[in-house]
Amino acid sequence: MLREIRIRGLGVIDDATVPLGPGLNVLTGETGAGKTMVVSALGLLLGERADSGRVRAQAGSASVEGFVDVAADHPAARRAAEAGGDVDEGLILARTVAEAGRSRAYVGGRSAPVSVLADLGHLLVAVHGQSDQWRLQRPEQHRVVLDAFGGEAVAAPRERYADLLQQWQAARRELADLVTEQRNRAQRLAMLTAALEEIEKVDPQPGEDDRLREEAERLGHVDTLQEAARSALVAMSGDEDQVDPQQTSVVELVAGARAALGPVTDLDPALGQLSARLTELGILVNELSGDLASYLAGLDSDPARLAEINDRRARITGLLRTYGDSIDEVLTWSRSAAAESADLAGTDDRIEQLQARVEELAPQVGQAAADLTAARTAAAQELGRRVTEELAHLAMGSAQVSVDVRQHEGEEGLTLPDGRVVTAHGHGVDDVEILLAAGPGVTPRTVAKAASGGELSRVMLALEVVTASGDVPTFVFDEVDAGVGGAAALDVGARLHALAQHAQVVVVTHLAQVAAYADQHLVVRKQDDGQVTASGVVVVDGSDREAELARMLGGQSDSKTARQHARELVAATAQQPATPRKGRRRRASAS
Known part of the structure; x- marks a missing residue:
């Protein structure tokens, strides 16, 4: 306090x-x-x-x-x-x-x-x-006052209504979003499906673009490669056709070097080691000559294969222009697109599920709203009755207070069990207004304007x-x-x-x-x-308080009559209970 x-x-x-x-x-x-x-x-x-x-x-x-x-x-x-x-x-x-x-x-x-x-x-x-009755001047506070008075009898159905309403509205929002975007999703799904079919038709393999590029380079320069390989082979092992009798091959040169050292290797161990190395070199030269011969034998011109490779590379290049800079990127995009397509294809199932959920929740929310309205209506009747009784003790005996609980009907909203379609809010479907009729026969008006x-x-x-x-x-x-x-x-x-x-x-x-x-x-x-x-x-307190009450009663704090009146007033109020019985007006010895 x-x-x-x-x-x-x-x-x-x-x-x-x-x-x-x-x-x-x-x-x-x-x-x-x-x-x-x-x-x-x-x-x-x-x-x-x-x-x-x-x-x-x-x-x-x-x-x-x-x-x-x-x-x-x-x-x-x-x-x-x-x-x-x-x-x-x-x-x-x-x-x-x-x-x-x-x-x-x-x-x-x-x-x-x-x-x-x-x-x-x-x-x-x-x-x-008198100028700051905010709780009565703000219409939404009328509902707050009523709900507080209703206690648990109103709080329980309000919580159930709020929970069901949240579920219903969430399902409706998701359904509306899915339906609104249905055309966009269909277009997206068609695009992804066509793209996946295009990629599946080409069926690119990891690293294939690099391998095809190497093979195309080889087939496109087969004559040049053959000439170079043949010249190298002749230089290594000689020309079988003896086109140039004066040309000496590497094989012959190595063999001649080994023949020159052979007779004297026993005379100097160091020279023997060099001769052994020449023997190894001869073996390598022979192996290399054989490899060159095999390469040359397998290097055939194949225009059909080259055309096939170029066609394959063109198809792969078409994928690379659209879906990635490499085949690996194309394959990654393809996996992502397949997952998205699966989600989009399942949207229709989700729409059906949401439609069923909305239809299932709507009557539950409507019934919960009706239950809340019933609880508020019962509390409103009791609140109006008790406040009216209180006003009878506050110099407003002819005044009547009532609490109006009503709903706003429209073409769209929540359908109640009685078939009415009303506007739904987080706090319920009710507009609550505390009304005051100043006397018999007077039309009740909102208390903020009637009082x-x-x-x-x-x-x-x-x-x-x-x-x-x-x-x-x-x-x-x-x-x-x-x-x-x-x-x-x-x-x-x-x-x-x-x-x-x-x-x-x-x-x-x-x-x-x-x-x-x-x-x-x-x-x-x-x-x-x-x-x-x-x-x-x-x-x-004491006499000072008595003097103040006397001043308020008669305008003079030192008047014996006023002071006597003040003492009687204090005594009368002290004898009365804090809460008088309902239906009875208090009587006092002072007026």
Whole structure:
């Protein structure tokens, strides 16, 4: 809960500390003393838009600091920790607004975006003023209020609906994508199929292009190769036709060298080793001559084979122009294309599966939506009844609150079990609206338009009392009692006191009947030194509180009659239970 707020340089407030306790905290004071400025300061602390025009004249800047006692596992503490703030010993929030308009925010001792304060504000405090009934002015919040009131009876069918809707929508999206791209896929599959048939018809083998190139080179220059091989063979082993009797072959030269060394090899071992090497050389020369002869014998001109090779190379070249720079790349592309073709060929099966899945899920989603609508309708009837009963105790006895749960029908959407086609959202198919009829025979209208500012605050109070669950630890009401008085004002105070049994409540009021219920009474006091007017905040108790209530009742704090009236009022409220029985109006000794 909020423990303390310190305000400096804001409007009429120069420097004031507002201590807050558990239960019902009431702020009172004379008109113009700065009660509403306390609420404005709290708004700044919770991330509302800063207004530099509210900076106190000549102050230069305004600042608001707040200390929040919050458990370490509360969502607000976790959000503050995410922003880098220290929450070990409570949460300190701060906001400064310069006269020039610049605003800064601090969370847990660390600078943070103002949006973090706003996030924390939604988790910590619900502010209800005559111009700030956001929960009733935003239509989507009507559904949030109803669902929260419905509890598990609404939450369970809502979760089932949301899960089924997600599955149904996912299947529909995938099906729509597949159907939309069906022509493109067919064209792609036809292209891949033709390409694979072309490659399969050629049937290239790994490394074949290199082998064919080598064979084509050999067959294309067979005459030149034959001449060179023949000349080399003649030089190695001689010419059988003895065209040039003077030419000496390598075989003859090596043999002559061996013959020259043969007789003297025994005379010198070194020369014997050289002679052995000549013998080895003779053997190699003979082998090389034989290889040249074999090569020459197999080197035949084959124009048919050359034409066949050139044709094969042309077909392979056609593949290389389209599918890769080498046969290996062509084969890699072919394997990838075959896999893609298999996927594309299986798309029709997937479409059939999705169509069956969509048809299977549609009635399930429709039934889940109908179940959620039924749960909301039941909760709506109970919520309307209970809020109407509460309003009877808040000077709105003739008002009737109802909660309208309806669906938006159209030509496309989700089909319900009754055959209606409605628009489906993540939260359901229902549009929820809280309606107010100010009196008998009056057509119910949305509560945001049918109620005045003060009535709107009281409707909000009634909703908070009925739906109070402890999720929001602090509620702030700014003049929720506007337009009421007497016994009706006592009922407003009783309802605020009832709400304070579950949460911390801060109320700005001008009615003593409401202030009499306070667990802690704070007075905003105005001081005037002749030149500067400043406001401060003090906690009053005992005779000081009695004097303040007397001032609120009769305008004079020192009037004996007013003080007696104040004492009776406090005694009367102290004797009454926090939550009166339904259907009965309270009676008080003071009006």
